[in-house]
Amino acid sequence: MFIGKYYYTLESKGRVSLPKVFRTHQKNWVITRGLDGAIFLFPETIYQLEVEKLSQLSSHKRIVRDAVRLLSNDAVNLTPDKLGRISIPDYLIATAGLSKNLVIVGSLSKVEIWDRDKYHTYMETLVVAAETTVEQLPGQV
Numbered sequence: 001m002f003i004g005k006y007y008y009t010l011e012s013k014g015r016v017s018l019p020k021v022f023r024t025h026q027k028n029w030v031i032t033r034g035l036d037g038a039i040f041l042f043p044e045t046i047y048q049l050e051v052e053k054l055s056q057l058s059s060h061k062r063i064v065r066d067a068v069r070l071l072s073n074d075a076v077n078l079t080p081d082k083l084g085r086i087s088i089p090d091y092l093i094a095t096a097g098l099s100k101n102l103v104i105v106g107s108l109s110k111v112e113i114w115d116r117d118k119y120h121t122y123m124e125t126l127v128v129a130a131e132t133t134v135e136q137l138p139g140q141v
Contacts, residue, residue, distance in 0.1 A: 002106030007116065010100050014093055015085040019104060022111055023084050031088065032075035037118050039088065039096045041111040044077065088113070 006019040018041075030047040034040035042050065050071060057064040074095070080086050088098070101116035114122075126133070 001108055002111050003108070004106045006104045008102045008104055010088070010093070010098055010102050011085075014088045014090060015081075016088060016102060016104070016113070017083065017085050018080055018111075020084065022104070022106065023080055027079060029078050029080075029086065030075050031078055031086065031092065032071060033073075033092060033095055034112060036122060037096060038112040038114050039092050039098075041086075041113060042109075046109050047075075 002022055004019070004021065008016050008019075010016050026043045028044040030042045030044055032040050032042070032047075054064065054068050054071065059065055059068070074089075074092060076089055078086050092098075096113070096115065097118065098113070098115045099117070103114045103116050103119040105112045105114065105119070
């Protein structure tokens with residue numbers, strides 16, 4: 001499980017260090033386009049589970065095909081180097097609008113990489129709407 005928030009700097013070559021707590025038990029990762037302005041970083045095993053879930057759905061439905069494309073078209077397998085750094089592909093840096101200042105956050109089964117300013121703006125909006133959002137969730141939280 002990935003939780004917490006960590007501040008890092010994107011190096012000029014598109015590299016960033018992963019928090020040690022995130023990479024301690026994970027060697028192989030898959031990085032891909034995320035949602036809400038983030039990049040998603042999945043442990044390879046979790047990514048494979050997500051792919052299996054999508055593979056069980058009918059590819060005759062456009063929503064399924066679109067979800068597959070979002071999850072797979074920009075995905076790249078990667079392994080951190082000896083210093084714990086990963087290389088974020090240029091096209092993901094561009095699509096997420098990443099600047100030099102990043103926030104790397106745990107999001108339970110995956111890790112999200114955000115531009116620091118975009119993350120804080122998004123979270124301010126989320127906090128304002130939190131009560132309504134929680135009330136709309138199914139079941140008990």
